[in-house]
Amino acid sequence: MKKRYASTWESLKEHQVPQWYEDGKFGIFIHWGLYSVPAFAPQTWELGEVPPDETWFSNNPYAEWYYNSIHVGYGPSYDYHVKKYGKDFKYEQFADMWKAEKWNPAEWARLFKKAGAEYVVLTTKHHDGFCLFPSKYTDYNASKRGPQRDIVGDLTDAVRGENLRMGLYYSGIVDWTFADDPILNNDDLFHTASPTFAYADYAYNQSMELIDRYAPSVFWNDIGWPRQGEHNLPYLLSHYYNTVEDGVVNDRFNDLYYDFTTKEYQSGSANRREKWEMCRGMGLSFGYNAMESDDKIISIEDAISLLVSTVANNGNLLLNIGPRADGTIPEEQEKRLLAIGEWLGVNGEAIYGSRCSSRESIKYTDQIQVHFTERDGALYVLIDAKGKSQVSVTVPGLSGNAVPLDPKVEADTAKIDGGLRFTVKNFGDSQNVAVFRLNRIM
Numbered sequence: 001m002k003k004r005y006a007s008t009w010e011s012l013k014e015h016q017v018p019q020w021y022e023d024g025k026f027g028i029f030i031h032w033g034l035y036s037v038p039a040f041a042p043q044t045w046e047l048g049e050v051p052p053d054e055t056w057f058s059n060n061p062y063a064e065w066y067y068n069s070i071h072v073g074y075g076p077s078y079d080y081h082v083k084k085y086g087k088d089f090k091y092e093q094f095a096d097m098w099k100a101e102k103w104n105p106a107e108w109a110r111l112f113k114k115a116g117a118e119y120v121v122l123t124t125k126h127h128d129g130f131c132l133f134p135s136k137y138t139d140y141n142a143s144k145r146g147p148q149r150d151i152v153g154d155l156t157d158a159v160r161g162e163n164l165r166m167g168l169y170y171s172g173i174v175d176w177t178f179a180d181d182p183i184l185n186n187d188d189l190f191h192t193a194s195p196t197f198a199y200a201d202y203a204y205n206q207s208m209e210l211i212d213r214y215a216p217s218v219f220w221n222d223i224g225w226p227r228q229g230e231h232n233l234p235y236l237l238s239h240y241y242n243t244v245e246d247g248v249v250n251d252r253f254n255d256l257y258y259d260f261t262t263k264e265y266q267s268g269s270a271n272r273r274e275k276w277e278m279c280r281g282m283g284l285s286f287g288y289n290a291m292e293s294d295d296k297i298i299s300i301e302d303a304i305s306l307l308v309s310t311v312a313n314n315g316n317l318l319l320n321i322g323p324r325a326d327g328t329i330p331e332e333q334e335k336r337l338l339a340i341g342e343w344l345g346v347n348g349e350a351i352y353g354s355r356c357s358s359r360e361s362i363k364y365t366d367q368i369q370v371h372f373t374e375r376d377g378a379l380y381v382l383i384d385a386k387g388k389s390q391v392s393v394t395v396p397g398l399s400g401n402a403v404p405l406d407p408k409v410e411a412d413t414a415k416i417d418g419g420l421r422f423t424v425k426n427f428g429d430s431q432n433v434a435v436f437r438l439n440r441i442m
């Protein structure tokens, strides 16, 4: 019997995080849009490394913030824009330069499948207000301009064709086609952005449109929800759950309600007793930054470490790709996705469908950490030895027969000092994380 949600906070609070999201663990975030044409941002910091003040916003590493970065009227993006396009070139002109001429959504979906992702989240409207779907509420959209197609619909079909879940990102409170005063601090970001009732209705109507057209498995709102529209949220979210029973929403609705909380790069905190999600770009940006080179993006080892440490602490990893304007995925990003997929192909048993263990992760050194997950009565020990070819660690309070999941891992285990000593001599195909299964939980 399908549960019906009433448009009340009480009814919404009965919603449980669905098993597919708990089990899925790994998603692909995609930031694609007009900003992918200029594809420029300075390579400065990770979010959370420096305070979100004028220095951050006028040297914003997020290439998808190009509109705001040139509107502050100074800084590296402004200088780049004037030099490359000229002072009078309007951001909106990118709408007729974005052709996506080499885009093959089925190819993208096959890559995400090979990467071992269980879900995908695509930007439908980022802060610049350009919509990647045929919205009834604006012609500033990809079916009328640029690509002249329903980007959201075409990718949704391809992703579902690979039996992956499709999620949709929506920039709820910031839309520079409604309010585009330059944003130079977080106050601007959360309070003065898009302050009208008209915009609140627009955001509500477009969100309803997205739910009714695509029935997304994730409704991923960003930054916040218009204050003038907060009273509409119980209607919107109950409609969402009544349309998509096993749908999930994040915590960026002014902290009024969520299925899972979020972190972004170094910003935010996670509580392992609740479901949460870590999102980040491959480099410092979500939108494609043509200036970014291989050495500036996350290493394969660090990506696998991040996935393992996130999952072991009750999180999902939503790792972003920033495709080029023509629809191709930069090789250095594809390489990381395929390497994660290979690792999951060998060690996924300890990840998919697992739950975080009562055993907390152990940090021996910056390079050597041991994480734990549990599944079907088995305990998994995930030894992360970044940059090492061999490692020996004793895990206290463990006993039993530890079997490496990767047959190419060469390792010994021995009972010692009330614990189990693992000596890994060869990490086989498992990059920097060797995973062991213990067949009974101590």
Ligand SMILES: C[C@@H]1N[C@H](CNC(=O)c2cc3ccccc3[nH]2)[C@@H](O)[C@H](O)[C@@H]1O
Binding pocket: 062, 064, 065, 222, 223, 224, 252, 262, 263, 264, 267, 268, 269, 279, 286
């Ligand atoms: C995915 C990413 N989100 C950015 C806005 N970030 C937030 O609103 C935000 C970060 C964060 C960290 C911890 C808890 C809440 C948060 N909200 C956007 O400004 C970026 O362009 C990009 O779309």
